[in-house]
Amino acid sequence: MAKNDLIIRVAGEGGEGIISSGDFIAAACARAGQEVYTFKTFPAEIKGGYAMYQVRTSPDKVVNQGDTFDVFCAFNGEAFEVNKHLFTPGTAVVYDYPGGDFEPDALPEGVHGYPIPMSQTAKDLKSYRSKNMVALGALSVLFNIPEETLKQVLSDKFGKKGKEILDLNLQAFSKGKELAQAMEKTDSFKLADPKDPKDVIIISGNDAAGLGGIIGGISFFSAYPLTPSTEVAKYVSIHLPKLGGTLVQAEDEIAAVSQLMGASYAGAKVMTSTSGPGLSLMAEMLGMASMAEIPVVIVDVQRGGPSTGLPTKHEQSDLFLAIHGTHGDAPRIVLSVEDVKDCVDMTVEALNLAEKYQNPVILLSDGSLAFSTQTIPTPDPSSYEIINRKRWDGEGEYLRYKLTDDNISPMADPGTENAMHIATGLEHGENGAPKWTPDNHELMHRKRFNKIKPVVEEYTPVEVDGDGDADVGVITWGSTIGVVREAVARLRADGHKVKGFYPKLMWPMPVDQYEEFAKTCKKILVPEVNFQGQLSHFIRSETSIQPIPYTICGGLPFTPAMVVDKVKEVI
Amino acid sequence: MSVAALNKVQMKFKEYKSEVPVVWCPGCGHHGILNGVYRALADAGVDPTKLMSISGIGCSSRTPYFIQSYKMHTLHGRAGAVATGAQLARPDLAVMVTGGDGDGFSIGGGHMPHMARKNVNMTYVLYDNGIYGLTKGQYSPTSRPEMKAYTTPYGGPEDPMNPLLYMLTYGATYVAQAFAGKPKLCAELIKGALEHRGFSYVNIFSQCPSFNKIDTIQFYRNLVQEIPEDHDTSDLGRAIELSRPESNGGKAPMGLLYKKDKPTLDERMQEIVEKVGGHADYDVNKIIQMSRP
Numbered sequence: 001m002a003k004n005d006l007i008i009r010v011a012g013e014g015g016e017g018i019i020s021s022g023d024f025i026a027a028a029c030a031r032a033g034q035e036v037y038t039f040k041t042f043p044a045e046i047k048g049g050y051a052m053y054q055v056r057t058s059p060d061k062v063v064n065q066g067d068t069f070d071v072f073c074a075f076n077g078e079a080f081e082v083n084k085h086l087f088t089p090g091t092a093v094v095y096d097y098p099g100g101d102f103e104p105d106a107l108p109e110g111v112h113g114y115p116i117p118m119s120q121t122a123k124d125l126k127s128y129r130s131k132n133m134v135a136l137g138a139l140s141v142l143f144n145i146p147e148e149t150l151k152q153v154l155s156d157k158f159g160k161k162g163k164e165i166l167d168l169n170l171q172a173f174s175k176g177k178e179l180a181q182a183m184e185k186t187d188s189f190k191l192a193d194p195k196d197p198k199d200v201i202i203i204s205g206n207d208a209a210g211l212g213g214i215i216g217g218i219s220f221f222s223a224y225p226l227t228p229s230t231e232v233a234k235y236v237s238i239h240l241p242k243l244g245g246t247l248v249q250a251e252d253e254i255a256a257v258s259q260l261m262g263a264s265y266a267g268a269k270v271m272t273s274t275s276g277p278g279l280s281l282m283a284e285m286l287g288m289a290s291m292a293e294i295p296v297v298i299v300d301v302q303r304g305g306p307s308t309g310l311p312t313k314h315e316q317s318d319l320f321l322a323i324h325g326t327h328g329d330a331p332r333i334v335l336s337v338e339d340v341k342d343c344v345d346m347t348v349e350a351l352n353l354a355e356k357y358q359n360p361v362i363l364l365s366d367g368s369l370a371f372s373t374q375t376i377p378t379p380d381p382s383s384y385e386i387i388n389r390k391r392w393d394g395e396g397e398y399l400r401y402k403l404t405d406d407n408i409s410p411m412a413d414p415g416t417e418n419a420m421h422i423a424t425g426l427e428h429g430e431n432g433a434p435k436w437t438p439d440n441h442e443l444m445h446r447k448r449f450n451k452i453k454p455v456v457e458e459y460t461p462v463e464v465d466g467d468g469d470a471d472v473g474v475i476t477w478g479s480t481i482g483v484v485r486e487a488v489a490r491l492r493a494d495g496h497k498v499k500g501f502y503p504k505l506m507w508p509m510p511v512d513q514y515e516e517f518a519k520t521c522k523k524i525l526v527p528e529v530n531f532q533g534q535l536s537h538f539i540r541s542e543t544s545i546q547p548i549p550y551t552i553c554g555g556l557p558f559t560p561a562m563v564v565d566k567v568k569e570v571i
Numbered sequence: 572m573s574v575a576a577l578n579k580v581q582m583k584f585k586e587y588k589s590e591v592p593v594v595w596c597p598g599c600g601h602h603g604i605l606n607g608v609y610r611a612l613a614d615a616g617v618d619p620t621k622l623m624s625i626s627g628i629g630c631s632s633r634t635p636y637f638i639q640s641y642k643m644h645t646l647h648g649r650a651g652a653v654a655t656g657a658q659l660a661r662p663d664l665a666v667m668v669t670g671g672d673g674d675g676f677s678i679g680g681g682h683m684p685h686m687a688r689k690n691v692n693m694t695y696v697l698y699d700n701g702i703y704g705l706t707k708g709q710y711s712p713t714s715r716p717e718m719k720a721y722t723t724p725y726g727g728p729e730d731p732m733n734p735l736l737y738m739l740t741y742g743a744t745y746v747a748q749a750f751a752g753k754p755k756l757c758a759e760l761i762k763g764a765l766e767h768r769g770f771s772y773v774n775i776f777s778q779c780p781s782f783n784k785i786d787t788i789q790f791y792r793n794l795v796q797e798i799p800e801d802h803d804t805s806d807l808g809r810a811i812e813l814s815r816p817e818s819n820g821g822k823a824p825m826g827l828l829y830k831k832d833k834p835t836l837d838e839r840m841q842e843i844v845e846k847v848g849g850h851a852d853y854d855v856n857k858i859i860q861m862s863r864p
Contacts, residue, residue, distance in 0.1 A: 030864035153864075201862035211862075214855060220660050239858045244849045246659045246840055250652070251685045258649040258682075259656030265643055266623065268660035288646055375864070381855040414623050414641035414657075414664055422635060424644040433591065433636075 004058050004192045006143065007066045010135070011052040011083060012075025014043055017132030021073075022053030023373075024136060024157070028150040029057040030202050030375045033195030037482075038373045039065035041556075042312060050078055059192045063339065063482035065372070067561040070189045071143055073135055075118065077102025087111045092187035094138055096131075099123070112187035114142060114180065121175050130172035137176025144190035147177065199378050205343045205369030206273075208376070209299050210235030212347025213271045214243065215381045217388075218297075220263040220270045222248040222256045224278060227311045228370040229301035232273035253278035257285040260296045265423050267413035269351060269388070273299040276318045277308065279325065279362070286360050287326035288425035290448060293401065293409065295354035295361075295389060299347065302366040302478075304555050313555030314367035316478045317530035319538070322362040323507045329445060331452045333357065334507040336364040338481040340374040345384075346504065352387040357452050358408060364506065366529070368479045368557045392419055399430040401444070407451035455508060462513045465500030466492060471571045473521030475501045475514070475547065477535055480527055480558055487563035498567055506535075509542045518545045523570055525550055527563055573692070576665035577766065578616035584609040587619065591636045600751030600777030600788070601631055604698055607749070607757025607775075608638065608669070614758065615765045622665045625654040627674040630705050631698035631777075634669035648679030655682075655691050655836075662837040665765065666693040673703045673711040676732060680712070687741035687770050692835040694764040694771045697734060698751075700779040701786045708782030718785050735814035738772045739807065739829055745771035746810065746829045750795045751778065752788055753825070760827060769835050776823070798826035805831065 010021050019040065026036045034057045043049025056066045072087070074080040074095040080102060087093060089110025097104060099120030107113045116138045122131040133154075140147050151170065158166040203211065209232045213221065221240055223233040233249070240247050246263075250256035253274055260270040274282065279300045289296050302318045304310025322334045333353050337346045346363055354361040392398055392410040398419040402409040409430075412419035422432040427444060429435035465488050476484045481502045491498040501517045503510065518524055524547040526536045533549030540546065550566050552558060587609045595601045612622070622640035626632035627650035635642035641664075645653045650668045658666040675683060675697050686695070701718070703709040708721040713734065716727040738746050745767040747760040757775055764771035776795065778788045798813060810829035812818055834842075843849075 027864040197864070200864065201859060202864040203862045207862070211859065214858060220656065222656065241840075241844045241847045242849045242853045242858065243855070244844050244851045244853070246837075248655075248659065252681055254649065255652040255655070255682055255685070258645070258652035259659070261645065262623075262625065262643065262653035262656030262658070263660035264656075265653075266657040266661040266664070270656075270660075284646060285649065292643075379859055381859070414661060415621055417620055420620060420639060420641055422642045422644055425646055426644060 004060060005056060005062065005066065006058070006071070006189055006191050007054060007056045007069045008071040008073065008139065008143065009052060009054040009069035009083070010073045010075070011050065011079035013078065014045065014049050014051040015047050016075045017129065018051045018053050018075065021132040021136055022055055024150065024153050025055045025139070025145065026202060026373055027153045028145055029055065029191065030200060031149045031153065031197050032146050032191065033197050034059055034192060035062050036202060036373070036375045037062040037065060039368070040371045050082055057191065059195065063485050064560060065557065067559040071139070073139060075131065075135065076100060080104055090187065092142070092189055094135065094142065114138065114183055116176065116179050118176070121179065122172060125168065125172055125175065127168045127172060130169050133169045133172035134176035137173040138180035141177050141180035142185060146194050149194070198375070200375040201378050202373050202375050203340060204231065204371055204373045205337070205340045205365055206231035206301065206371070207235045208340045208343035209273065209347050209365060210239070211379070212344040213351070214239055215344065215379065215384055216269070216348040216351035217386050218269050218271045218351065219245045220260070220268040221245065221272065222250045222259040223272045223274060224250050224253045224256050226253070226275045226278045228303055228367045229273045229275045229299065231370070232299055232301065253281040254285065257282040257296065257298070261285060261289060261294055264294050264296055269355065270295070271297040271299065271351065273301065275301050275303045276305045276321065279318060279321055283321070283325040284327070286332070287328055287330045289360040290330035290332065291425045292423045293358040293448070294423060295358050297350045297354045297361050297363065299363045299365060301370045302364060304553070310555045312367070314557050315529050315553060315555065316366050316480065317534060317553070318364060319506065319534040322364055323538070331359060331449050332507055333359055333361045333452055333455055334364065335361065336477045336504050336506050337369060338479065338502065338504065340369060340372060341376040342504070343369060344376070344379050348384050348386070352385070353455060355389045356387045357455065358389060358411065359452055364478060366478050392416065400432045401428060401430045403430060403447060407447045452508060455505065456510045459505045459510070462501060462503045462510055464517055465502065466498060468520070469497065470499040470521045471497045471523065472567050473499045473501055473517060473524050474563065474567065475503070475524055475526050475535070475539065476528060477503055477506065480529060483558045483560050484527065484563055486560040487567065490560065490564055491567055496567070496571065509538060511543050514539065514543045514545060518543070523548060525567060525570055527558055527566065529553060529557060573621070573663055573665050576618055576621035579618040579621070580616055582613055584613035587612045587639050589637055589639050593637050594633060595630060596781050598780040600700060600779070601698055603751035603754045604696070604757055604775050604777055605634060605637060606754045607761055608634065608696065610754070610758035611761035611765055612638070614762045617665055617765060622667065623654070623657050625657065625666065625668050626650050627670045627679060628705070629671040629674045629703070631669055631671040632674060648674055648677070648682070650674065651679060651682040651686050651695065654693050655686060658691055658693050659837055659840065662692065667765070668693065668695045670697060672697065672699045672701065672713045672734070676712040676734065683737070684741040687738055687743040687772070689836040690742070690744055690769045690833050692768055692770070692837055694761070694773070696761060696764070696773050696775065698777045699734065699774050700777040700783055701731070702779050702783040704779050704782055715785065718783065720782070733814060734774045735824070735828060736811060739811050739814055743772045744769035744831045744833050747772070747827045748774045748823065748825055750776045750791050750825060752792060756825065763827060767830065769833055794823045795825040796822035798824045798828065804829055
């Protein structure tokens, strides 16, 4: 753990205000000039069940959720039980006692306990729902979260609900504060001193993907709700109409991607969001998108699979599906995101690549990023390059699938004079008419596959973390990159020769860059959150590298400590 | 259908034919329907440049190849969903789907209710021949159990569905039925569908001489019965009654059953856009600022 970090975990039962407490702490930390990375788990049930929200904050950039927590706040007995095996000497534990639903065991040696009667205090105020405010008041005092900032956040949030509700919550907050003030602070954790707030927004991965779509210029979005992707659609549904765009909740994912096809053919820039099960349903139409050369973007927020699997849990296991999921030989561009900022940037990139290459693009996010909120520099929409599809200039005969030097054929929106044509999933000649000669099928395959080849050269080179020769090179993708970054930094700080390699263009694979990196490393370790080692598989099949897979699949992300330990093991 | 796409051109119906030769079997009812489509496009004055003709897979789904327009030949069952996206993205254009009973109601059955209830502004012409023709004769959702087909050698175990009842129930705002043997009536009903603002559905019986040996042209001739002239097309209850052969001496209605004016999906979406003050040059920075901590 970095020196100035503070990690606060709040846990209890869904509906007890866990999520809002976490949001308030995160917002207050951000307003106090800190960087924030949050991490949540919640049950698949609507109400009840164990819910957890963790805020990692630091004056420096934080790139993952951390190894464990410093401060734990238990709203109930279950939360206490679930987390107590993680207590270590030094951990600070705030818990609902007396008057809560449990009698905690004696805390282990060295653990600092702060019993705060949260339930009882809220009950005394005749406002059971403000139990979390009592906790927040206590946390504010104990861990140096600026009281005024926190109160301001509460006012902004509850102000809309009326003065009465706000006052009640502020009252509970003050009670919590008083209760904590009467206690002796014995642990060493505190939020770093406040600084001037940075020019940041605080946003979740899913909202950021929606924002990326909006910055990227979508005018049509259709999706079917699917955890953990639904907030992308929610964000777009709030904001796209302001830009005059069209949003549909489709009857299923097949309809969603089909609607994208129609809308894109008609001239719109289009996007959908889904998770693995939905992407499976879209697979057939993705083949047609390749064949008919129609730009579509799919944001796949991966969850635990197969089947309905672990709907609310983190996994990175759709890589096989994203790259090869359809029948026949179909070219595909697949990107992945490292963090919340990437959810904005790479969504714009995905739209650009889809438009430029007239091809489906799949952007892989994951369950960890979906709900993780992070402070990111306030995006400047005018700083993004926006690419639109090549359109016909009106000269000569219009051929939809014209063979050109760059294999990209100009498109003509319906309504254009003298350019009527057919878009089809059947193999076709340059004019779109079915053509099934052996020569033509090969020729057109070559056109479609060669078309996307330049992506590898044009795309930003893969980032290499560290220099010189290394004993271990760690290659990873998705949100695991943030974890590996910290692990590599710690290992290097300890004098180990370790490097990191973080591809975001998953397909086509920048094979040369992989090879070049591997040349400088004795061993290659590939941590990823799936059972089969899906990226390892592609590295083995596409390059000469023989990686050591390191896979976990318990529904949770890696921690930096896990990667540090594994690297030490393979060195 | 979009006003912009209508009555813009004066073209003879032959001019709507593309250069692609029609490939259906001799004696197939689809020829008659296609003639009806050409005539309807001409009579409605549809500008081919502003027409998006969309289909799925099957014999009838070849139709877009044969007509002058922008067109998409898509996947099994998906024409309606593709058309929905195309219409919403370009409400200024006209959208027409042509497809068969298997394509629409079996593999594409999940989309049909939603186009109807959402009142997507498009025309769906369904060529109903009670068989899968392009895969050489399997039973379809509208096949009668008497039919011994490729995959029902002993007859069918299922009762057929009733497309008219289905569409009326799901809220289609224009529902009509015709028979391929009457291309003039086909043309008239399709023209009405093209001119209707909202989801218009025209079911057309079409004999398949190659694979459906029981639903012959003679069978359909005996089956259909023109809707009484005094039928009130705004009366949903009566339309539902007419759609049920059980209550009409086994006869299937021919003509316009139902027509209703109702805001279309794109109109309602436009209302939402206006309500939130939406316009294409809205400042995205305002949206971004909402995520300040």
